[in-house]
Amino acid sequence: MRALRKAGAKVKSKGHVPVRMCASCRRRRPKRELLRVVRTAAGWELDPSGKRPGRGAYVCPDNPACWQEKKLRRWAGAGAPALAAALTAYLGGENGEGTHLSAGQRTGNGKQGAIRAPGYDGGGV
Numbered sequence: 001m002r003a004l005r006k007a008g009a010k011v012k013s014k015g016h017v018p019v020r021m022c023a024s025c026r027r028r029r030p031k032r033e034l035l036r037v038v039r040t041a042a043g044w045e046l047d048p049s050g051k052r053p054g055r056g057a058y059v060c061p062d063n064p065a066c067w068q069e070k071k072l073r074r075w076a077g078a079g080a081p082a083l084a085a086a087l088t089a090y091l092g093g094e095n096g097e098g099t100h101l102s103a104g105q106r107t108g109n110g111k112q113g114a115i116r117a118p119g120y121d122g123g124g125v
C-alpha cells in the first residue's frame with residue numbers, strides 16, 4: 001500500500017474513497033470513475049476490472065480529450081497511438097455512448113443508453 005495522500009487533497013470522512021488522477025488531464029477523481037490502463041510487454045492495455053498487475057494509469061472514460069494521442073503521448077510514450085485507438089474503440093468514440101460494458105456492468109438487458117448516466121451503478125434492475 002502506498003500512501004498517496006497529498007496535502008491538497010481534502011479527504012472528507014465518509015469512509016475511504018480511493019482517488020486517482022487522470023494521467024491526461026490530471027484531474028483527481030474517485031477511482032471508480034476512471035478507467036485504468038496497464039502497461040504490459042505488448043504495450044498499454046485497458047483494464048476495466050482495475051485488477052491487473054503492472055504499472056497502471058488512469059484516464060477519464062467520459063472525456064474524449066483525455067484519450068487523444070497527443071495527450072497520451074505525454075505519459076504513454078510510444079504506446080500512445082495504440083492506446084488512443086483502443087480507448088476510442090472501447091469507449092465508443094466522440095459521443096462517449098456506451099457501446100461496451102465494462103466487466104461487472106453487464107446486465108444483458110440491452111439498455112445501452114442508461115449505462116453512462118450518472119448514478120448508473122445503483123441500477124442493474
Ligand SMILES: [Zn+2]
Binds near residue numbers: 026059066
Ligand atoms: Zn482526464
